[in-house]
Amino acid sequence: MSTDFLSELRDRGLIYQITDEEAIKKMMNEESVKLYIGFDPTADSLHIGHLLPILMLKRFQINGHIPVALVGGGTGMIGDPSFKDAERNLNSAETVERWAASLKNQLSRFIDFDDPDNPAIIANNYDWLGKLLLIDFLRDIGKNFTVNYMMSKESVKRRIESGISYTEFAYQLLQAYDFLKLYETEGVLMQLGGSDQWGNITSGIELLRREKDVQGYGITMPLIKKADGTKFGKTEGNAVWLDADKTSPYEFYQFWINTDDRDAVQFLKYFTFLTPDEIADIEKEFMAEPHKRAAQKVLAKEVTTLVHGESAYNQAIKISEALFSGDIKELNAAEIKAGFKDVPSYEVAASDDLGLVEMLVTAGIVPSKRQAREDITNGAIYINGERVQDLAYVLSDKDKIEGQYTIIRRGKKKYTLLSFN
Template identity: 75%
Template sequence: MTADLFQELKERGLVYQTTDEEALVKHLNEESVKLYVGFDPTADSLHIGHLLPILMLRRFQQHGHVPIALVGGGTGMIGDPSFKDQERQLNTLDTVKNWSQSIKDQLSRFIDFDNQENPAVIANNYDWFGNMSMIDFLRDVGKNFTINYMMSKESVKRRIETGISYTEFAYQLLQAYDFLKLYDNYGCLLQLGGSDQWGNITSGIELLRREREVQSFALTMPLITKADGTKFGKSEGNAVWLDPEKTTPYEFYQFWINTDDRDVIKFLKYFTFLSLDEIAAIEKEFLAAPESRVAQKALAKEVTTLVHGQASYEQAVHISQALFSGAIADLSLAEIKQGFKGVPSYTVAKEADLKLLELLVTSGLVSSKRQAREDLQNGAIYINGQRIQDVDYVLSDKDKIGEEVCVLRRGKKKYFLLHFAK
């Protein structure tokens, strides 16, 4: 299987740049290679912008190689300037430590740290940066790099005119030292990253060449762009997180099911473990009938199941079908909370009047009693998917889902949640 790995990665479009491709392929074909990806803890969860490198580690492990997930407990306190327009906010040690633990827990869902033959490794660069003195850093690392070399990196050049602090300027040296330490500790010879990491990774290769006289390798993946020009990994302006508490499985599923037709086959190759033959068959069916959205359904199923599990995928589909058909009453309270996260809501006081006409106005769903009366008479108001036209309708326990909420809808798409105080 190993002999086919690099070729498959190329066919999936996952190889953007490499150093000495011929020598790298030879290593991959002949031995179990140690490779790493760094994850700086800049939040308490990873997001789908991290998913491609995580899945790359998984692909390499499945082919017998040893993935090293490096959590940047040290570098996360500084921030990588690569292709960022402004400096990142610096975080406290305790914050970064907590985030590092969360990231470690999330990574264990994708790569196997208990595999008997080639278990994945988790490392944290705070272990070597935490007690390292400035003198040691300048003597052992800084002496190997000229200012001209560091200034030539694209990630630095982009920021020179607008301003870059020395803290961020030195980041490439920190990442270079990570590579050196992972080589010393584990024999790591390959670093993966997005194409924006090329400058940082090649600095590490240079440090290994100078300090250890060994040849190491870089492999970068393309930065993901969307056909419509919007940023990948954002849904309505918000990051799509891997933590189900931050982005529900339903929201996660919806992100993938709404993939643009122009992107969906590319994303199937990037983010799923379906074979290229299976993807080709899906593509053929999809091109014959794009309205079937067979490719989007396959993508959403594979990625949601991979990240959140089969049960969460099935629940997301159930919520989607109920919302599409209007069968809101078929959903559980937990599903309502997922499907209507972020929908405007109003809490009905314990002793409040439960006349629907009154609630439409006091909740703010409509502007006046006259408007509420017209909407009801015209059939524009729904309770849990059921049309209500009775202007004297009074809500009762049968309208409460899980004894807690009621879903109001005005027109085709304007949803509103009523919460009942206990």
């Protein structure tokens, strides 16, 4: 158990708010601390906005503490209003239950629930919230909080003018109750979360004090924003998911390799388990020759390997190199599908004329047959990375990668994916 663990978290920039740093440091140095982070199932997968708290649990476990991953099967049916501009849509119990099961499986990839010496704990707050009676809740929990206290929370104040339902207004009480139940059942004394969770965390600490006369603790992590001011975790408006079926390992790798120079070193501190000395060496190399993107390459490798495994990382590298070199034939159908997911595509029908001139027009690659002939003659058309200058060329089975895909490139960068049923 590292006596410098809390200092390391602060040096990495992972601590934004903390309730009593000296008391927490003393407790963490002297005993194995049980702490929890909640993950509400708002989709069938976690995304990289969840990655920082997931890795925080992993860091605590590596350092001898006992992390509790709380899946919000109950609170996920309500919706946390924290720093949200509008009311969330409510999902059915069946949907939330299905999503909660998916989250449990994903969390087990990062946190060891079977460690013989220091197993992590997983819990679902539906186990107690689903049994909670309204009268009991109002008498036993609600009586501990004044409306003034609840309205003082930043997450509520931001929504007062635009409107907040009683459902979301009461969310902080449900999360406080989670802290109380985890203390009663597991002896948990610390809650972690993003900085938007500060109000919910301190409500839980207050409930512990009133109901059990014990001191609870809280730590928040920074909410990450990219240097250009855009929201972290989004690419072209879409979330970057931890599920490989929703965001392929290649797309995942591309997100990290394209990290802004201003963010790269800090993201190494946030999202990898490299030592401070290793990160310092990478930073030195990166600052000396930023065009070589040493920090981004290490970041993409470490995080892709951590989330998807080494073979998926190697596949992402293979796709990237093939796209850079234009050697498309080195890729299989699955790699083609991942690497060309976002390029224009055309599904070839059985009735389509497979002559190259006709196909360029039919697939919308060029506006006219005249332009098609000109491009072919000038050497601007490539099939699976190979230049074709024969005006009479006809696409055949040898041009179909695993019988499914053909990649046509016009010029240096304009790709079109042809798919065959």
